[in-house]
Amino acid sequence: MNHTIRKLSSDETPPMDLLLLADPDQEIILSYLDRSSVFLMESEKGELIGVYLLLPTRPHTVEIVNIAVSEKFQGQGFGKKLLAHASETARSQGFLTLEIGTGNSSIAQLGLYQKSGFSISGIDFGFFLRNYPDPIWENGIQCKDMIRLSRHFS
Template sequence: MNLEIGKLGHTEKAPMDLLFKADPSIEMIEKYLYSGECYLAKMNDEVVGVFVLMPNNPQEMELKNISIVDQYQGQGIGKEIIKYVMRISKMEGYEYLVVKTADTSADTIKYYEKMKFEHYFVAKGHFLKYYNQPIIENGNQAIDQVAMRRKL
């Protein structure tokens, strides 16, 4: 796989449509784009994925949003991105990588468990408090946010 990962260039715009696939709140996306660092994953100069990193504190780096273009899903790009994020986070002195997802995201939770992330905490009512519209996933409304972390 010829995957190139790098920070969003100063002249590049964040691929909002791709970020929006992973987080349906433009307001939330804009907040963490402002506070964090946006990265693009490209193959042959084509954007195939995007993610945003933001430190929570001196020990924790959080992967705020990760999204892969539909036609490239299931090809190991997400796994390569997470390995890249773990490597650079460790090099920058962080001890943990944190990911958060909806309580309705069973497949995503299983994926992170497979990547050796452990359950960290649950933010009760997160999606009711911070999102104006209900988020429906797998036929259920997302209510709680599940945080998971992995030691680097």
């Protein structure tokens, strides 16, 4: 399927329903949304396939703070394409490191990120217990810890 990835324009509304697939707390999403660059993946018919947000966090470092593929399009390689686009965007903007975090229970995402060139760089133990009011369960595992991954560009 043909698709395009473009930056969200300032007069467009970010796709909250899609962002909530990756982060279940709208207040937390709103806390980083305005500081992030939002990129949309759309089909040739204009259907929304996916989204990712890039947020500069430290000098020479940018983080993918949210990445999601519409449930209708999951399992078709679009997440990998979004990650590749995010990497190329970060590199082209002069960043040396691209980071991403995911829950300890996000088994498929951990595999995808490592296959896409990211390496585990740390664990924030108890992150989801401290920052989310309701327990998060995925794959029969309670999401407690944030697994941090990074990709370095030379």
